[in-house]
Structure formats: C-alpha cells, structure tokens
Amino acid sequence: MNVNPLISHPCAVCCMPTTLWCSRCQNSWYCSPDHMQNDWPRHKLECIPCTTQQQMQYNIISTPTPSQQSLVTVSALYFHPEEERSRVISVQCRPQGTVSQGICPTPMVQNYFAECSPHTIILTQGLNGEALRFPLHIWYCPLSLQRGAPTNRAVQRITSGAAAKPWCGPVVVLKFNGSRRQGYADAGSNDLPALSAYFLAYK
Secondary structure (H helix, E strand, O other), X not given: OOOOOOOOEEOOOOOOEEOOEEOOOOOOEOOOHHHHHHHHHHHXXXXXXXXXXXXXXXXXXXXXXXXXXXXXXXXXXXXXXXXXXXXXXXXXXXOOOOHHHOXXXXXXXXXXXXXXXXXXXXXXXXXXXXXXXXEEEEEEOHHHHHHOOOEOHHHHHXXXXXXXXXXXXXXXXXXXXXXXXXXXEOOOHHHHHHHHHHHHHOO
C-alpha cells in the first residue's frame, strides 16, 4: 500500500500548520476555506495553475469562483455605552463585486447604531505613532458625539478616564486583514492598546 507522507505548511493567513492548499496552484497553504476566501484578493495575483501531472487528489481546498457571494463572519470589538468592558462580537460582512476584484466586504453593523447611520474612521497608527500592520476600522455614531451623550463607559475604562474629551455613543471596531484593506481579520483584546491611544488623543 502506498501511503502519502503528511505534508504540513503554515497557513498563508494565520500561520497555523495545515495540510490543505489552493487547488489551482498548489503553492499556497490554508487551514480553512474561509482563510482561502479572505486571502484570494492577494493570492490571485500570484496564483498560476499547476499542470495535470502536478495535481494531487487529497486535502485540496477549491479556489473560490468569482461568482461566490457568501457572507463572511469576523470577530469585532463592541464598546456599548452602558457596559464597563468591550466585548467580542461576530459581525457578518457582505461581499462587494466579485472576489477577484479585491473590494472590501461591507460589515453589517447597523443594528448596533439605533440613532443614525454609523460613520467610520480608519486607524492606521498605534502606540507612539507606530504603523499598524492590520489597520482598525472604527464605526461610531456621529449624533452621539455631537450631543456629548451617553458617555461610553467601556471606552472610558480602557483610557482610565484620562481622555481629554469623553467618547460618546456605541463603537464597533473591525480589523483589516492587511494594509491594502481588502478584507477583515478577527479583532480581539490585543487591539485595545492602539484603540486606547486613539481615544486618549481624541479632542
């Protein structure tokens, strides 16, 4: 019996060991179909189909078709005005155009903003002005900011109450999957220091 050896390479998105790869070129490795989908805008530029002789029949993830329009779910940080701490939520994102166009999907966050349509800020710098490898996409309510209420207690907590001006209203923060901002990765507690620096500097 001919047994194929286990091949393990790091996922192109998260670096976790994996035995799955792109079925088109078989040169890029992914731990899940979601990571393949998220990385496709970048990978398509280098994805060259392999010959029939090179193709193997196990552990292949199919390259997404251009017409594939399934929703993408990512983790985001939610700062509720009346809660003491931010929490991680799941946000669905609707793809825009085709995968091959590399257009960032639209997060469906309107439910967190009852008073108005949210506005956005893209945070590209973290502590001490250092460039963020994964920029942060901040969604907020401009009416709450203009009115100055309600003060966001979760934001107040991460700034230890030292901000020159309090942040008001709800905040949802997503994380881009790279500097080209063509998709999202999971946001989490490791993004709080950069957000704290931003809210401290807000005037």
